[in-house]
Amino acid sequence: MGPPADAASYYGRPVLKAPVWEWGTAAYLFTGGLAAGTAVVAAGADLVGADRLRRACWLGSFGALLTSVGLLIDDLGRPERFHHMLRVAKPTSPMSMGTWLLTAFGPGVGAAALWELLPVRWRSSWPARLLRRLSRVVGLTSAVTAPGVATYTAALLAQTAVPGWNEVRGELPFVFAGSAAASGGGFGMLAAPPAEARPARVFAAVGAAGELVASRVMEQRMGLIREVYHQGAAGRRRRAAELLTLAGLAGTVLAAGRSRAGAAASGIALLTGSALQRFGIFEAGVASTKDPRYTVVPQRERLDAAARGAGLSG
Amino acid sequence: MTSRELAAPPDALARANGYEAPPPRVGFFTDTSVCIGCKACEVACKEWNHVPDDGLDLLGMSFDNTGMLGANSWRHVAFVEQQRPLGNQDPGLTGLPTGPxxxxxxxxxxxxxxxxxxxxxxELGTTPLPTAPGGGAVQDLGMPTFSRPGEGSGPESRTDFRWLMESDVCKHxxxxxxxxxxxxxxxxxxxxxxxxxxxxxxxxxxxxxSACPYGVIDRRPGDGRAQKCTLCYDRLHDGGQPACAKACPTESIQFGELDELRERADRRLAELHGQGVPEAQLYGRDPDDGVGGHGALFLLLDxxxxxxxxxxxxxxTRFAPQIWRRVGxxxxxxxxxxxxxxxxxxxxxxx
Incomplete structure (x- = not known):
């Protein structure tokens, strides 16, 4: 069903401002999810004694976290004022909540990664043993905040006037949670031997399946904005993301337990799929701000429906 | 007026935000039916607030070469040209060079x-549009010119035509x-x-x-900070009125206490409806709308x-509880x- 092509506008000019966020914010949606996904895999691996999986995932989480912070600061208009985020804690601002989630999440990942980076010959010294004890505790607190880090970015996008993000507010958190789990598990499969990586495979498979289902449900419920999710770069990335995630899921279930190469290929497919999903959703939202129809038509329909309702009751 | 409105004191919003003895809430009432499109508001705003240049460009949007509110345009005058049947009454256009x-x-x-x-x-209102691909071939849009639409043609080509002008601003x-x-x-x-x-x-x-549903606020390139209308906060402190309202020659832009402006808007709407302008409507007047009503109201003719x-x-923000439940x-x-x-x-x- 096509939209009314003659929806009134001012010379076709957009009603909304297109987001000023650039590719860095889209990339952060992926790296933030990856940092959270690998942190829970690392903490779990620590608890069940899977040493190589633990080491790889703490280092992966730390790398993703550092990248995330760099991307976020770089996308500010005044990067040298990044610490102004720490002036207030505002429940009405998902970005403020995210700042504090990352502040709670970061130190544990940092401490755990620091211990993993210590040369083996120093590990028996007492400061190193103290760091190990400390990092186990704060590493676990990071794993507790990780689900928040993996999903709050959905609130960040949904609580905007951007039609392509606001109108998928019901499903976006589940897409992002699944995408983060798939990328975290996928990283574990890529970086650790298959014998140790079974929990990473289960986590990745559940995440990938969840993401695929949530993404399909999201598309089913879309109105006019379905267009921006199908057209252009956003449409291409979302189609590629679905194929890669599906392939990664199949590889995880069928091949990743038996061969290192199969595990690595599946992990790479899941990571790439997760990244493309984030870029696709980000770009679909940006595209939805550039055409006034996506803002005006749903609002006009709501007004008309309300007027009809009032006419019937009155 | 509903009883809820009568019950709310004019400084209720400031009190809700922690001020102990605040002055009454103020705002704008922009009556577009008397706007003549002079853009004095745009100029006065730029001068008083040191709002920099947003790029010289001829947009082809009638006489509007600002395009939109933005980081470097805190008032924006829109020009709409409409071919519109004026009914069987004498539209008062005889002998005038109207339309198409x-x-x-x-x-x-x-x-x-x-x-x-x-x-x-x-990006309009903040930066100019990039030159069109293909080296920016010159296209004659017929605008802006010094002649009025249809002036060169005889009466036989005249059509019913109207111009709508509206000075847009942050809705506060x-x-x-x-x-x-x-x-x-x-x-x-x-x-x-x-x-x-x-x-x-x-x-x-x-x-x-991205959170503004009106596309008002924007980041200023080169400066990096978000910029928008302050309703001349500095002038209010000295008991003055905002620069745009002061400069408006037709009182299309009226500044005052919001309660009084709402009454004035209601009276003007009734007056226009009485004069046979049924399309006149208020925008941002209703405190029960999606943003709780504007501090800057408008009377529109379409x-x-x-x-x-x-x-x-x-x-x-209204969706926040729902969103956080799903995130949880x-x-x-x-x-x-x-x-x-x-x-x-x-x-x-x-x-």
């Missing part, structure tokens, strides 16, 4: 240019999306009930830009979208998947 408007022709050219701009044309919403999402506290509610960016705090995160305004915007459920599912993944391994090993 250039709207259909110009819209095609303008829209094509907007679509190729990096931000879809929403009762429930302001930009203020709610600001993670630094740079955006704040003043004692006058207006919404202002503290320039020494803003770090240019850009969240407010639907809001014709002026580039959203017809029924809702502040994104998704986070729980994520945690459960992790616990399940490692739990299944432990159980599997014990067998």
């Amino acid at each position: 408007s250039g709207l259909d022709h110009t819209s095609e050219v303008v829209e094509a240019r907007l679509r190729t701009a990096p931000r879809g044309g929403s 919403c009762t429930e302001a999306g930009c203020l709610d999402v600001c993670p630094t506290g740079a955006l704040f509610r003043t004692e006058f009930g207006t919404v202002v960016v503290q320039q020494d705090i803003c770090n240019g995160c850009g969240y407010c830009v 639907q809001p979208e014709v002026y580039g305004l959203p017809p029924a915007p809702v502040v994104p 459920a998704a986070a729980a599912a994520f945690a459960l998947a992790a616990v399940g993944a490692f739990g299944s391994v432990v159980i599997g090993d014990r067998r």
Whole structure:
């Protein structure tokens, strides 16, 4: 069903401002999810004694976290004022909540990664043993905040006037949670031997399946904005993301337990799929701000429906 | 007036934001039916607030070469040309060079240019549009000229034609999306009930830009901070009125206490309806609308979208409880998947 092509506008000019966020914010949606996904895999691996999986995932989480912070600061208009985020804690601002989630999440990942980076010959010294004890505790607190880090970015996008993000507010958190789990598990499969990586495979498979289902449900419920999710770069990335995630899921279930190469290929497919999903959703939202129809038509329909309702009751 | 409105004192919004003895809430009433499109408001605003140049460009939007509100345009005068049947009464146009408007022709050219701009044309008011691909071939849009539409032709080619002009401005919403999402506290509610960016705090995160359902606030390139109308906060402190209202020669822009402006808007609407202008409507007058009503009301002569305004915007903050419930459920599912993944391994090993 096509939209009314003659929806009134001012010379076709957009009603909304297109987001000023650039590719860095889209990339952060992926790296933030990856940092959270690998942190829970690392903490779990620590608890069940899977040493190589633990080491790889703490280092992966730390790398993703550092990248995330760099991307976020770089996308500010005044990067040298990044610490102004720490002036207030505002429940009405998902970005403020995210700042504090990352502040709670970061130190544990940092401490755990620091211990993993210590040369083996120093590990028996007492400061190193103290760091190990400390990092186990704060590493676990990071794993507790990780689900928040993996999903709050959905609130960040949904609580905007951007039609392509606001109108998928019901499903976006589940897409992002699944995408983060798939990328975290996928990283574990890529970086650790298959014998140790079974929990990473289960986590990745559940995440990938969840993401695929949530993404399909999201598309089913879309109105006019379905267009921006199908057209252009956003449409291409979302189609590629679905194929890669599906392939990664199949590889995880069928091949990743038996061969290192199969595990690595599946992990790479899941990571790439997760990244493309984030870029696709980000770009679909940006595209939805550039055409006034996506803002005006749903609002006009709501007004008309309300007027009809009032006419019937009155 | 509803009893709820009568019960709310004019400084209720400021009191709700922690001011103890605030002055009454103030705002604008922009009556577009008397706007003559002189752009004195745009100029006065730029001069008083030191708002820099937003780029010289001829947009082809009738006499509007600003295009949109933005970081470097805190007032924007919209020009709409309409071919519109005026009914059987004498429209008073006899002998006047009216219509046809250039709207259909110009819209095609303008829209094509907007679509190729990096931000879809929403950069207007902040930066100029890039030159069209193909070296910026000169296209004669017929505008702006010194002659009136249809002046060169005889009476036989005349059509019913009207011009709508509207001076747009930040709405200073009762429930302001930009203020709610600001993670630094740079955006704040003043004692006058207006919404202002503290320039020494803003770090240019850009969240407010996407949270505004009217496309008003934007980040200034080169400066990096978010910028918008302050309702001349500095002038209010000295008991003055905003520069745009002071400069308006037809009192299309009226400044005052919001309660009084609402009454004035209601009276003007009734007057116009009585004079046979049924299309006149108030925009932002209703305290029960999606943003809790505007601090800056408008009287429009067509639907809001014709002026580039959203017809029924809702502040994104209203969705926050729903969004966080879903985020909570998704986070729980994520945690459960992790616990399940490692739990299944432990159980599997014990067998």
